[in-house]
Amino acid sequence: MGEKRALLSDRWLIDQVTAVTQQFLRSLPGHNTPDTPGPSPAAGPGLSAETLTLAEAGRIRRAYKITEAALPRLVLEAAEDGREATAIARDLAVTPSYVYRILRERVRYTWRVDVLADDAWAERGAGLSVVERALGSKAALAEKILAETAPPHPARVLVWEGRRAADEDATHTLTRPEPGP
Known part of the structure; x- marks a missing residue:
């Protein structure tokens, strides 16, 4: 919440990542990776280390950093969609062990912050967070969200592992302070 998103379009990011991935795959011995149709806005068909400006x-490095930061979320979402780790690894050009490590060490939570208004809960904000998988990580995340959003009281945070579902299916709920009778 309150985070500003970089002024990069999804298409631009995909084009950047595709160009870098193709260059990497072409550099591997024995790989025959075709170019995708259409020119990339930042990299033409003649992209090479010798001609890179x-x-x-700079654009490629920024795209790479964004991509690296998004990988845990992308891996977890793909696994939630039923994709196998080996297929995820192939699509992301990483090793299967890297994907398995993310699945073992990270968890994706969706959450919602509600405030009590006129004796009913009203949504104030929502989001998703990828955090280290640990005992109490849901509770710690809920505490952090309440501290960062500083909603008026009383407020509650509902947390779901994976995708958001019905309120009663939340895997953790934190209410501060508890509403009166």
């Missing part, structure tokens, strides 16, 4: 390198 400073501006192109």
Whole structure:
């Protein structure tokens, strides 16, 4: 909540990641990776280490950093959709052990912050968070969300492991302070 999103379009990011991935795959011995149709806005068909400009390198590095930060979420979402770890690894050009490690060490929670208004809960904000899988990670996340959003009281945070579902299916609920009778 309150986070500003970078001014990058999804298409631009996909084009950047595709260009970098293709360049990487083409550099591997024995791989025959075709170019995707259509030029990339930052990298033409002649992209190589010798012709890369400073501006192109900067855009690619920024796209890479964004992609790396998004990988745990992408892996967890793909697994929730029923994708196998080996297929996820192939699509992301990472090793299956990297995917298994994310699945073992991380968890994706969706959450919602509600405030009590006119004796009914009203949604104030929602989001998703990927955190280290640990005992009490849901409770710690709920505490952090309440501290960061500082909603008027009383307020509650509902947390679901994976995708958001019905309120009664929340795996953790934190209410501060508890509403009166």
